[in-house]
Amino acid sequence: MMAGVGGGNDFQWCFSQVKGATDEDVAEADIISTVEFNYSGELLATGDKGGRVVIFQREQESKNRPLSRGEYNVYSTFQSHEPEFDYLKSLEIEEKINKIRWLPQQNAAHFLLSTNDKTIKLWKISERDKRAEGYNLKDEDGRLRDPFRITSLRVPVLMPMDLMVEASPRRIFANAHTYHINSISVNSDYETYLSADDLRINLWHLEITDRSFNIVDIKPANMEELTEVITAAECHPHQCNVFVYSSSKGTIRLCDMRAGALCDRHSKFFEEPEDPSSRSFFSEIISSISDVKFSHSGRYMMTRDYLSVKVWDLNMENRPVETYQVHEYLRSKLCSLYENDCIFDKFECCWNGSDSAIMTGSYNNFFRMFDRNTRRDITLEASRENSKPRAMLKPRKVCTGGKRKKDEISVDSLDFNKKILHTAWHPKENVIAVAATNNLYIFQDKLN
């Protein structure tokens, strides 16, 4: 239980670090497109629109400053995906990293999966801090020695060297998706993983790259009858036969792979009936689910649509158990948000380690946290102005009408170019990573 001193689950979030350029001009390639902690929380990976992956590692805690948790510093940077061109279909394939998922650590090296629209890659990140010296057949600079000149043999010795972190692509899983990949999820068996595009979900074995099993296919025989697409998919955290996928119609299907090779027929179907009084031109858009995440316990799952976050009990299909409004004040602005394309933004959501709190992003670099037990919510801002070390974040409030109080911001003053789509919560501690366009903010709970 992440209890803080001073009552219940109140967190007191403080600024810790910010990574990224400070320029006003944001390079498109630097825009962060995914953020993910590894299983221990020691590593934090980000992917960007330029196809690069940056991994941060947490420094060991210092005894001198017990209140300050270890900082995250750059551990490895590599180019994961490059832009490609599909000549057959005359399509350019973006190098943007859509998702990164870590594999659980099984040896000294770290493994992660990264994907763009079409290709998934398994990367091995390993450290090298020793170098063998004293080879017989080659010089120190690598040149081959003439074997006839060798008069004596020696055993190479491992000598320490500056730490070098190498990233190498170990597997490339390509050519399995006709449509754009939106999700990847590692299975709890640590041997398989799934990848989902708009219409299909494939199951892979981590060792096998030349084939995958198609387990869901919602492509209609006549594309003119298409009514929904797959928007996200995730494996159950404990049951390796169970996975869920969400749709653009606001529904979630839970499938059991034991039922059949093809999981077109769901085992459970989660849908909340639409409120007819709130129907508008944009009802379909705002009900489209942009993210689905299982709780760590595996008992619940959370979905994010444009205006709200919903928590579902896997045992109850007809409605969510909890609904949290993220930015309901935008409901009257949907037409403008449609015009400027913001209504299509895909926000993600995440659980904390104990499943007692959830977090998601909004506009104006605001992000929202909801405490499931106390039902309290808070709005915080990721900005350079609040970037003094260990400075406590002040709660923000959006004024929805009437007289604007001091420190409140009116809906019309919100900056819709500053959107927080990707957030991540440390699996064990109260440390959060928030991606604000091209900057990565790290906040920590003061009391932990």
Added chain:
Amino acid sequence: MINTMECAVDAQSLISISLRKIHNSRTQRGGIKLHKNLLVSYVLRNARQVYMNEKYAEIYRMQQYEEVMTVCNEIQELNPLDLMEDCEEQTGDCCGSASESASLCGALLPVSHQVPPVQHIQPSSACSVPMALQNEEVCKAPDPSFYRSCCAEAYPVSNCDFSPVNNMHCNKTTVLDLDTHVVTTVENGYLHQDCCASLQQCCQGAQSPAKKRKLDFGYYVSEIEEVPDFTPCKRAKFEDSSYVCTEHLDTSNISNLISIFGSGFTGLVSRQADLEQALNGQFCSKQALASLGAWTRAIVAF
């Protein structure tokens, strides 16, 4: 930043915005985004339904007025003294719309789901069937709440849109299957052939409001015409005063969705009203609107 002035939630502007988005998506990096275009097509469908409701309401009001006047004149001829008062009363308490679509018509055509018995009153009664169903909505004043209420009702045709009966569409759509790389062309259905003939004959009545709309839509279309390959084809369409036959569209423009909408949309509006006249009011409104569904879905045929 969002403007302080909320943009007008107007069906027509949403349609043009949506079409522009679909067009722009074809040139975006990374290829066409199926999900986004599907969502845009939903907005398009919703806006179209509101627009069609408005159109029908307008046509209905026009025809109601004509009918009232016709009947009143007939009645006057029969018994000018007795029935003039009745007529005025009835026209007086119409259901609130500006034109005199009186409840006299409501008396003639019961506000129910039955086909009206007054089929001998040609040609306007045909349109009255669907209008009777939506009598309440029709009579509301055209302010923003009208749109909301229109949107609030469950769309009666949502089932039909995706029914297999839907072969009756007037457009040719070209579909490239990304998996098999097969190109298929969905040909015009019978509706196309028939409506060509019937429309030549019965292009009265609903013509004037439709024409007015055509000009309005032409304004929107001309905005989109920055893109070079539209221009010659589109202008020709709008100079044609009768309905637009999509068969004349250059096949290279078939996949050009804006040209499909630009020519087919208002053309379809006038076509629809006339078709209903031709079929004596027995043409189900559901099927009528459903036939328009196919060209909407052409957007997502990737």
